[in-house]
Amino acid sequence: MSEQQIAQAPPQTPGFKMIRTLGAIAMLSGLLVVLVFQYTKPIIAENQRVAIEKAVFEVVPGASRRVDVVLGENGLLLSDDVQDAGEKIYAAFDEAGELKGVALASGAQGYQDIVKLLYGYDPDCSCIRGIKILKMTETPGLGDKIAFDPDFLQNFEALDARLNQAGDALVNAIVAVKSGKKQHAWEVDAISGATISSVAVAKALNRSMQRMAPLIQRHKEDLLRVGR
């Protein structure tokens, strides 16, 4: 090999080496992540489906089939790819295709952080039939009782959520009252010692119902049709 050839061979600069290494590692890691993602995607989707279904059937008693719909100002849509068209709700039917209720998600600020819940609304009786706390970080032993205290959960077996004359809001807002002071069907008896957590539940329900109950009643026919 002549000296000229050696001199002409371009030396590998350290900068090139660094970029090459980083690039190779980036590609390798990208490949690995994409593979794992693709493999686990269907499994995760199934897990999520099962989890939601379990929760929906818990808050809508008597249901055995679920259809996800999006309900907004413009009506009912089946596809959930549509952005901002409305809120995702879960219509629940029994074996015969009868609408047993609609499950919706909501949340409100609790004692420590946001309390997220799923609740079941029965359009026939205009009432809430059950709730399930999905996520919370309330004080263990006190605030976290909202998830399983049987007396508290009894509040939601037939919680009144009737609409007013105009059909655009609840005739009585859902509120929490001091423990033992519940007098009306639209009130929530707070757990003594866990007022803020109980208030969060009531707030979450009220906020969601004020917006969605009118919409559900207005498009009730469409909902019934979805089940058939």
Place this chain on the structure above:
Amino acid sequence: MAELPNRQEKLSLDTFVRGLWEENPVFVMLLGMCPVLAVTNSTMNAIAMGLATTFVLVASSLLISLLRHWIPRQVRIASYIVIIATFVTVVDYAIQAISLDLYNALGAFIQLIVANCVILGRAEAYASKQRLHTTLINSLGMGAGFTLALLSLGTVRELLGNGTLLGLQLMPPDFQPWVVMILPPGGFFVLGAWLLLFAWLKQRRERRLLEQEGASDAG
């Protein structure tokens, strides 16, 4: 690229056992304490976190050890971080696929394994310099030590704060749980207590050694 010759460790039992006691990443090196405090409010969470972290530690250490001659010095930290982040993403999806409940319980701390100083520290101090098989055994030891630390907190906090262990009621029914144990302050107190215990044991051992030396000097 001339590298300083690093003493290549010979594989021995000590390679593994070191990570459990002498060089325990949490109790001795005081690294990776964030998850140890956060995820130990129940034994199940502690075990899951320990396994996930060990997986990332072993996988990334092995890959880094494999590639150690090809990673230029200037970009080594960046490379290590990308590799670690990759395996953490893998674990993240794996746990979601295995159990959504567990995933929700561990929350953001699975992804936070990336910031766990134990993994980056071992990569820099060990995996980048040693061969594959010693790296594997050492990482397993470190991971086991980390899991041990997680368990020592998880069991105590769950037992005292909830009366249960792995969900089984162990304390008598009229036991009033010390709720503070599953709350943040409890994490700090229990870890502090363990460190106090170890410091006390160490001090006792040193005192005894001194006494023995004194006795042999006199005699």
Place this chain on the structure above:
Amino acid sequence: MQGESLAFIFLNAAVVNNFVLALFLGICPFLGVSAKKETAWNMGLATMFVMLVSSVAAYGINWVLGALDLMFLRLICYIAVIASAVQLVEMFIKRFSPSLFRSLGIFLPLITTNCAILGLALFQTAKEYDLLQSASYALGAGVGFTLALMLMAGLREKLELAELPSISQGAAMSLMLAGLLSLAFMGFAGLGGSHG
């Protein structure tokens, strides 16, 4: 979450859900850099800056990855941005205050592995904050972090003059102190309760 005011988000991150004392993020620097008030203060400020940069960058990353449907690359992108932001801060401090650079030592590059910063990016994404809310959250988190660090530094400086049992030296004492601080901060929990 819509409906959360910026002030509330700030207060929440700084005090009610303090990143160090309630969420257990950033423990390593919390124990390592809190021996002296001055280093604690500087570390807090440096971290707050990195938090702000990372928070805004994370928001941008989410937007880009979401548009390209590459969400699974999120974690890798976050940590890359954080590492870069730390590098920036390092160069900045080295240029304008070499003494500060020396006093912070190894802890400056270690900000990259500060779980508080990555945690910040992850939480703001989970809570679906918009840009202003994210910035407020980052500021609050930074202030809270600095606050926790300063409190710890103040306590430890005072304790240097006290007689302590020998076995409690070092991390054990710091952890017990942290536990008490955490207990005290729990008193703030109801602060956000009647809001929103």
